[in-house]
Amino acid sequence: MPNDAPPVDYRRLLEEERSRLLAELAELGVGEDGKLAYDPNFADSSQVTAERSEAEVLAGRLRESLDEVAHALTKLSTSGYGLCEECGGPIGEARLEAMPATRFCIVHATNH
Numbered sequence: 001m002p003n004d005a006p007p008v009d010y011r012r013l014l015e016e017e018r019s020r021l022l023a024e025l026a027e028l029g030v031g032e033d034g035k036l037a038y039d040p041n042f043a044d045s046s047q048v049t050a051e052r053s054e055a056e057v058l059a060g061r062l063r064e065s066l067d068e069v070a071h072a073l074t075k076l077s078t079s080g081y082g083l084c085e086e087c088g089g090p091i092g093e094a095r096l097e098a099m100p101a102t103r104f105c106i107v108h109a110t111n112h
């Protein structure tokens with residue numbers, strides 16, 4: 001069966017993912033160091049404290065995702081991209097297109 005579909009550009013997908021995550025972090029007001037920028041005039045209201053910690057949890061998740069994207073880009077530049085880190089088997093193309101930064105095949109994804 002001929003396959004004329006162009007190869008998927010995973011680097012582009014990963015870079016788009018990184019831009020999206022960085023934009024979300026910027027929206028949260030998180031600087032390069034990962035700390036939330038905030039107005040000290042409002043720092044002692046418990047309401048603000050609650051909102052801040054929520055934003056910090058969200059920022060933490062975004063930064064973890066960014067690490068995953070960076071890790072995937074490294075693998076793309078060296079070797080191992082598209083292979084499950086658990087079993088070494090190939091990760092399905094559809095899965096990589098949906099989650100270009102994933103480290104695991106569908107079988108092992110649920111254990112991590």
Ligand SMILES: [Zn+2]
Pocket residue numbers: 084085086087088089104105106107108
């Ligand atoms: Zn696997």
